[in-house]
Amino acid sequence: MTEVSGKTRVCALLGDPVEHTVSPAMHNAAFAATGLDFIYVPFRVYPEGLAAAVAGLRALNARGFNVTIPHKVSVIPLLDSLDSLAEKIGAVNTVFNEGGQLLGFNTDAAGFLRAALEAGIESEGRRVVVLGAGGASRAISYILADRGAELTIVNRLQELDWAEDIARLIEDELGRPVRVLELRDELLAEALAEADLLVNATSVGMSPGGDKSLVPAILLRKNMTVIDIVYNPIETRLLREAGATGARTVGGIDMLAWQGALAFEKWTGRTAPVDLMRRAAVAALEGA
Numbered sequence: 466m467t468e469v470s471g472k473t474r475v476c477a478l479l480g481d482p483v484e485h486t487v488s489p490a491m492h493n494a495a496f497a498a499t500g501l502d503f504i505y506v507p508f509r510v511y512p513e514g515l516a517a518a519v520a521g522l523r524a525l526n527a528r529g530f531n532v533t534i535p536h537k538v539s540v541i542p543l544l545d546s547l548d549s550l551a552e553k554i555g556a557v558n559t560v561f562n563e564g565g566q567l568l569g570f571n572t573d574a575a576g577f578l579r580a581a582l583e584a585g586i587e588s589e590g591r592r593v594v595v596l597g598a599g600g601a602s603r604a605i606s607y608i609l610a611d612r613g614a615e616l617t618i619v620n621r622l623q624e625l626d627w628a629e630d631i632a633r634l635i636e637d638e639l640g641r642p643v644r645v646l647e648l649r650d651e652l653l654a655e656a657l658a659e660a661d662l663l664v665n666a667t668s669v670g671m672s673p674g675g676d677k678s679l680v681p682a683i684l685l686r687k688n689m690t691v692i693d694i695v696y697n698p699i700e701t702r703l704l705r706e707a708g709a710t711g712a713r714t715v716g717g718i719d720m721l722a723w724q725g726a727l728a729f730e731k732w733t734g735r736t737a738p739v740d741l742m743r744r745a746a747v748a749a750l751e752g753a
């Protein structure tokens with residue numbers, strides 16, 4: 466454990482909930498391994514308290530912070546500027562404090578891509594179904610479309626306009642058509658019958674709701690790849706049922722490690738020990 470002093474730089478996580486997070490274990494292990502006098506702490510911040518929390522971190526001269534569910538879009542008006550990718554995507558998960566100016570970045574997109582490529586998954590010409598239309602889905606859908614995927618976004622009826630907004634963004638920015646479907650079993654069955662890749666970009670299946678899945682097991686096939694961005698538990702119900710069919714599966718821990726590594730590099734200017742961060746995250750989950 467790093468000894469905290471008046472020189473220690475603070476990085477944080479803002480989300481609701483945050484009880485499940487292993488990001489502190491991951492980042493603090495990386496800080497210790499690289500000899501940096503930094504510490505990472507999580508804060509549960511309700512939506513109505515987000516503006517005050519961001520103002521507080523700015524006033525306290527925190528080095529930076531991550532933003533997770535449900536704040537990745539609503540944090541944007543509270544920042545001073547965005548990098549070009551975060552601005553295009555319209556979602557932020559990493560903030561860097563540069564002399565009192567809060568700069569927003571999206572490391573979800575690049576983190577997802579690094580994890581997919583590391584697993585040997587290419588998206589060009591692939592038929593991809595993305596579940597969800599929140600901040601993570603915005604990043605993942607954009608990067609997949611940018612890499613040439615044929616994209617279908619599926620979301621529940623009450624928030625179908627969120628999916629339509631992502632589709633318009635991709636069509637306007639990249640000139641690629643995106644199909645949007647309501648989350649109903651018959652429509653999901655139609656989409657998955659042709660899909661090469663399924664991505665769960667929602668929090669469904671996250672602990673303590675690890676027994677939940679948006680996808681009936683009967684719709685999963687052995688000739689598809691299934692990626693679940695949920696990392697707690699390490700193997701979600703979706704991944705377990707997909708694996709039982711012979712489908713290739715990739716868990717959320719790899720995306721977590723890569724997006725965290727990219728955030729680490731923004732805050733510190735140092736190369737992140739990504740393998741160590743991944744191991745620290747897994748150890749924290751297994752010890753929970």
